Amino acid sequence: MRLQLTIGTIIITLLLSVGINYKTAIDQKQAGEARVAQIATEAQVNQQEVDEMRKDIAILRRELAAQREVYPTSRGGQRVARYIDGAQVTWYNDKGKTASGTTATSGRTVAVDPEVVPLGSEVEIVMPDGRVFRRIAEDTGGAVKGKVFDVHIDASDEELYELGRTHGVRVFVLGR
Structure with missing residues (x-):
């Protein structure tokens, strides 16, 4: 058991x-x-x-x-130091000395507000219709204040009047 x-x-x-x-x-x-x-x-x-x-x-x-x-960092191989949006472009045809001491030249000179763009700077102006102007800030003017750029061209006063003022322009300040 x-x-x-x-x-x-x-x-x-x-x-x-x-x-x-x-x-x-x-x-x-x-x-x-x-x-x-x-x-x-x-x-x-x-x-x-x-x-x-x-x-x-x-x-x-x-x-x-x-x-x-x-807003590219370079344009045409040059560094973009800054850009200005919403600028205005006007046109002028005065001959003579610029604020920087050069002679105003079509295809080269643009008048700027030196507080916005230093004299001697190269700028690329892009119009709303796509046209591009590369100029050197060589001149100033009484009506050029703030974001206004006065481009020198060889044209009559009547042609300048027809060109008028262009709004909505983009400007690239290129580095040296």
Whole structure:
């Protein structure tokens, strides 16, 4: 009898230990599944944040590319020191000495406000219709204040009057 009790005790003990181990395995499996679900949720949140950052980076890259296209860092191989948007262009035909001591020359001279553009600076004037004039800031004038540029050309007074004043001009001040 003693042997039967021992074998019965062993069988019960084994069954209990298997049952306990089985319950522990189920608990561990459920805990693991919960952790996997938590990690999956965190991964989704992180992926959404990464996607948002990628969109923001793409927007910034497009804006930077557009800015470089509109406001380049160089023009014709020369560095752009600064640009002036919304300028006005007028025209003049006076002959004689400029404020810098040179002779006013068509195709070269532009009168500027020296507080906006230093005398001697090279400027590129881009008209709204796409025409481009590259000139040297050699002159000043009584009506040339702020963002007004008075371009010297060989033309009659009537032709100057017809040319009038052009608004919405972009001017690039080129570096030396």
